[in-house]
Amino acid sequence: MNWNQDTKIVIVGLGLIGGSYARALKKKGHHVCAIDKDQASLDYALNAGIIDAGSVDTSLLPEADVIILALYPTLVVDWVRAHRGEFRKGVIITDVTGIKSAIVDQVQSLLPDDAEFIAAHPMAGREVSGVQNSDDRVFINANYIVVPTEKNSAEAIAWCRELGRELGFARISELSPKEHDRMIAYVSQLTHCIAVALMTCEDNENVRDYTGDSFRDLTRIANINEDMWTELFFMNREALLERLDGFIEEIQTIREMIRTEDAEGLKEKMRLSTKRRAMFDRD
């Protein structure tokens, strides 16, 4: 695998995450180019010194040793299908998509034998969008998940882990696409559903002056990119529905404990949640 200062990296989609990748990789001395449909985003990145070159077409593609797909989830497969003939021999491709089962197998089966796709999920979203808001500091203390399949080489998996380290992630781990999607349905998609429901279940303009930290913490992610998250939810529908049902059943159990004043049952739930939460703070 080529991975030195001469390696040509092309980021496809220069938004919040693509821009943050570009910043981090440029700081490490890499050669970074970008493809985006929006010339203004490219101009911004060129002026800010985040990229070495940019193009609204795919003319940069044949030079790429590394391609990083930072596109909207539903666009990934179609983009690969449309441009796979333009890839350089031996190219390594990765992505930043928040769901995996719905895209990894498809992308891998579309590629020629001399190209390899190794999926990854940088868990570092923010409630803003666009390259103008990109910031590579979001990777510090964040988790990076490499999502290999049987088709991936040990070399590509090792390279992808190294990419996570180059970007500055604190913890790098590996999950299969199915494990990843089941886990992400719980820790990310369910939490976003809850935050939205908490914000929309009440006309809450009048409570603004009375909220404590807890309400603000639980609704921070209620500020949400509706196009991207609707795509992510639908592309991981079965896993998310299963997690939603588990959560709804649990909160209904707690509701019944409150209705029947089952103090011991409720305290047992609270002790369990306290114990589990303490474990999350250990690192």
Added chain:
Amino acid sequence: MNWNQDTKIVIVGLGLIGGSYARALKKKGHHVCAIDKDQASLDYALNAGIIDAGSVDTSLLPEADVIILALYPTLVVDWVRAHRGEFRKGVIITDVTGIKSAIVDQVQSLLPDDAEFIAAHPMAGREVSGVQNSDDRVFINANYIVVPTEKNSAEAIAWCRELGRELGFARISELSPKEHDRMIAYVSQLTHCIAVALMTCEDNENVRDYTGDSFRDLTRIANINEDMWTELFFMNREALLERLDGFIEEIQTIREMIRTEDAEGLKEKMRLSTKRRAMFDRD
């Protein structure tokens, strides 16, 4: 109303909030005493210079110009019933309890005519307990709600607002006990139910390495004092059940939108939640 450096303030219950009140009021030069059943808490506070005097019995009570009840919610009414004969004439009493309807009327009806109870709710809890963890900095940027009834004098209400300012709260407002409890069921009690359910609905030890900020934000308050919160939930049962039902109905609606892939319905919910959340960040 006496409210000067000679005013004798007695805090009943020297835990996290009682201790934080003591710290804030001592810094402002007030004379602060405490009653607590735990001698070790009093010793700690005396050594730390947080209080001027402390006692495990109620011998300090007859001297008090101001009594601040920082007791567990279920203890407040019984404590007032037991000790109302020991109050000084003209005493003003306030509290820190997180629910109001279940205690304010009872406490006011128990008091002699020459004593006044004006309820207040400092919205500044933390996931720790005890005077050793007390910290008056938690009041900065926090909300303080004065909860008067028809029985309260304008003078007592004004005094209670001044107490909130002395403590260092950023925003001071007024609600009736019923308004307060309905509001708190939503912004505080419902959020704690959600955090507990999110933590207990799954055996989640294995997802610890994959969580992003959102899961951590939503479960911070899953670390919960089970005795106090069970009391608070039961004492505000009807209002909390109503809010739980509203939330459960809403998240079931969102679940159905995901199941049927109703993209426009889901995006509309997300746009509403984004708009409302932005309003919360305005101040």
